[in-house]
Amino acid sequence: MAKEWAELTPAEKREERFKRWLSPQGVTFSSPKAEKGYKARVTRFIKAFQLKEPDRVPCILPASNFAAYYAGTDLRTVMYDYDKLSQAWLKFFHDFEDDLDTFIPPALVPPAKSLEAVDYQLYRWPGHGISGDTTSYQCAEAEYMKPDEYDALIRDPSDFWLRTYMPRVFGALKGFPQLPALTSFEEIAIQSFVPFGMPEVQDGFKALMEAGTESLKWLAAVGKVAGEASAAGMPGIMSGFAKAPFDTLGDTLRGTRGIMMDVFQRPDKVHEAMDKIAALAIDSAINAANASAAPIVMMPLHKGADGFMSDKQYATFYWPAFKRVIMALVDEGILPLLFAEGSYNTRFEYIKELPKGATAWWFDQTDMARAKKELGDRICIMGNVPTSLMMTGTPQEVKEHCRKLIEVCGKGGGYILSGGAQIDKGPAENMHAMMAAAKEYGVYKK
Amino acid sequence: MSGDFVNLLADLKEDEVLKLTKQRLDSGEDGLKILEDSRKGMEIVGKRFADGEYFLPELVYSGELLKQITEMVKPHITQAAETKRLGTVVIGTVAGDIHDIGLNIVDFMLDVNGFEVHNLGVDVAKEKFVDKVKETKAPIVGLSGFLTPAFDAMKETVEALEKAGLRDKIKVMIGGGQIDDEVKKYAKADAFGKDAMAAVALAKKWVGAK
Numbered sequence: 001m002a003k004e005w006a007e008l009t010p011a012e013k014r015e016e017r018f019k020r021w022l023s024p025q026g027v028t029f030s031s032p033k034a035e036k037g038y039k040a041r042v043t044r045f046i047k048a049f050q051l052k053e054p055d056r057v058p059c060i061l062p063a064s065n066f067a068a069y070y071a072g073t074d075l076r077t078v079m080y081d082y083d084k085l086s087q088a089w090l091k092f093f094h095d096f097e098d099d100l101d102t103f104i105p106p107a108l109v110p111p112a113k114s115l116e117a118v119d120y121q122l123y124r125w126p127g128h129g130i131s132g133d134t135t136s137y138q139c140a141e142a143e144y145m146k147p148d149e150y151d152a153l154i155r156d157p158s159d160f161w162l163r164t165y166m167p168r169v170f171g172a173l174k175g176f177p178q179l180p181a182l183t184s185f186e187e188i189a190i191q192s193f194v195p196f197g198m199p200e201v202q203d204g205f206k207a208l209m210e211a212g213t214e215s216l217k218w219l220a221a222v223g224k225v226a227g228e229a230s231a232a233g234m235p236g237i238m239s240g241f242a243k244a245p246f247d248t249l250g251d252t253l254r255g256t257r258g259i260m261m262d263v264f265q266r267p268d269k270v271h272e273a274m275d276k277i278a279a280l281a282i283d284s285a286i287n288a289a290n291a292s293a294a295p296i297v298m299m300p301l302h303k304g305a306d307g308f309m310s311d312k313q314y315a316t317f318y319w320p321a322f323k324r325v326i327m328a329l330v331d332e333g334i335l336p337l338l339f340a341e342g343s344y345n346t347r348f349e350y351i352k353e354l355p356k357g358a359t360a361w362w363f364d365q366t367d368m369a370r371a372k373k374e375l376g377d378r379i380c381i382m383g384n385v386p387t388s389l390m391m392t393g394t395p396q397e398v399k400e401h402c403r404k405l406i407e408v409c410g411k412g413g414g415y416i417l418s419g420g421a422q423i424d425k426g427p428a429e430n431m432h433a434m435m436a437a438a439k440e441y442g443v444y445k446k
Numbered sequence: 447m448s449g450d451f452v453n454l455l456a457d458l459k460e461d462e463v464l465k466l467t468k469q470r471l472d473s474g475e476d477g478l479k480i481l482e483d484s485r486k487g488m489e490i491v492g493k494r495f496a497d498g499e500y501f502l503p504e505l506v507y508s509g510e511l512l513k514q515i516t517e518m519v520k521p522h523i524t525q526a527a528e529t530k531r532l533g534t535v536v537i538g539t540v541a542g543d544i545h546d547i548g549l550n551i552v553d554f555m556l557d558v559n560g561f562e563v564h565n566l567g568v569d570v571a572k573e574k575f576v577d578k579v580k581e582t583k584a585p586i587v588g589l590s591g592f593l594t595p596a597f598d599a600m601k602e603t604v605e606a607l608e609k610a611g612l613r614d615k616i617k618v619m620i621g622g623g624q625i626d627d628e629v630k631k632y633a634k635a636d637a638f639g640k641d642a643m644a645a646v647a648l649a650k651k652w653v654g655a656k
Binding site for chain 2: 307
């Protein structure tokens with residue numbers, strides 16, 4: 001009899017999840033050829049993650065909002081017009097189908113009307129806080145959590161989000177500080193409903209409902225693209241996102257300046273808050289992975305990069321809570337995909353603490369030859385064709401750069417050709433050239 | 447006492463350095479002297495950052511200490527301090543990009559290394575760079591950008607400087623997240639610097655300082 005899930009080792013759980021990825025539930029392939037293609041692509045990725053040699057080096061084209069510009073529209077338009085959103089992504093998908101190992105539906109292009117409904121303050125997007133022709137949306141860092149609010153966050157994160165944080169990042173919820181703490185709702189509601197009658201509070205709920213209605217329309221458009229791509233045999237390779245707890249605190253709660261001060265002025269609170277945040281991150285990532293086929297959770301990393309903090313600060317503040325999140329996912333058989341923005345050359349010793357074949361690291365500007373040499377027997381490495389080359393270089397230059405990367409990093413498997421970061425705009429020929437390099441130089445001889 | 451002060455600031459001893467600031471002010475010492483010592487302390491912080499001993503947390507913390515000291519000293523100063531500067535630099539994050547962590551590090555490092563820095567902030571329209579260069583006659587412009595949209599914004603900013611007839615009077619350096627030598631060529635900048643230390647070295651070279 002098969003072992004119960006809880007009795008499996010992390011490696012057995014990972015294998016189990018890989019099997020599910022290979023035979024995904026709820027997907028009807030459009031043809032036997034599509035199903036065969038799907039399995040071939042997923043196998044290619046799984047082998048790379050397992051540090052084995054696939055048929056050839058897998059490739060992820062560095063296209064973030066690229067489809068919008070490729071289709072002749074722009075980010076601003078597709079953030080507001082969901083039909084154009086799905087049309088653009090489907091055009092890209094069909095035009096590039098033979099040159100894709102994986103495809104990301106436009107699930108990362110948020111519906112602007114939902115953001116407007118709640119008067120979202122945390123992000124700027126084209127035409128809303130930044131110029132309409134900007135090709136990306138961006139986080140507006142600020143001190144959304146004050147230094148004396150650590151205890152409130154630690155005591156009850158939900159209450160802190162609802163009555164303190166959300167009213168700051170969603171302008172429409174400015175009435176929510178008047179809500180009662182739901183954790184102490186009365187047994188027989190006498191006063192508890194009163195705040196819900198206040199016009200400002202009601203406006204907040206109406207805004208949330210409007211954002212929800214709008215998001216469902218958006219979801220239908222995204223779902224159309226995702227459904228068509230998976231029926232055609234194109235796998236996704238990420239099921240969710242998580243962050244290192246220090247980044248959560250530093251990016252969107254305290255801000256860079258705030259968190260750097262806290263490291264000196266209230267280190268114990270930083271640790272306590274990270275414990276809370278780690279637990280939340282773990283739950284949410286496991287739920288996301290359980291809800292989709294690919295057992296992979298992407299973690300974009302920010303403030304632990306080279307130059308941001310000392311080795312001692314990394315060891316004290318960044319790594320312990322980050323490692324706890326990684327290991328909780330690994331123990332569940334989920335493969336964390338760590339996207340190290342900037343460079344990570346000084347952090348290799350930490351990566352070596354992680355179990356073999358349990359994580360993949362996507363490098364932006366890290367020294368790939370050194371990474372292959374020192375980490376190649378432990379982790380799958382990914383990266384790092386420069387965005388500048390993809391946007392301003394010629395197809396020949398792109399292909400040549402990829403050839404060198406494949407030669408250095410591809411040896412023995414455990415490598416995925418990808419960008420250092422992603423591009424929104426640029427010559428389509430450069431995308432084709434990148435995949436051409438994978439097909440021409442990345443084949444493993446049996 | 448002044449040597450202690452410089453080291454206390456450089457070593458980020460918050461309580462001690464603030465206490466000493468108060469003592470010095472109470473004893474009737476010239477506020478300008480205290481600010482001069484603060485500058486020396488910050489120079490050491492900058493040097494330690496360049497040497498890889500200090501990182502972003504220390505820069506932020508020292509900046510906060512300096513702010514507190516300056517606020518304490520300000521009411522005791524009647525005349526403005528005159529510091530000799532190596533040269534003037536206009537910096538900013540280009541249009542369409544709202545990131546400033548790297549920009550502020552460059553600001554800090556240029557400042558503690560003796561430059562007069564005009565930091566225009568984030569999402570800076572090309573016209574604003576042009577206006578500021580005209581106004582300050584700065585011989586050096588630093589363009590910062592984190593994301594790929596910055597490639598075009600940098601190119602357009604350099605073109606605007608050229609159109610305004612300023613290009614041959616200035617040197618332009620660029621840096622940040624996805625910026626590299628390819629972007630330097632694309633944007634027709636004079637140099638790409640990979641970090642704040644590179645920005646200082648370039649600025650010093652361009653003004654002919656050692």
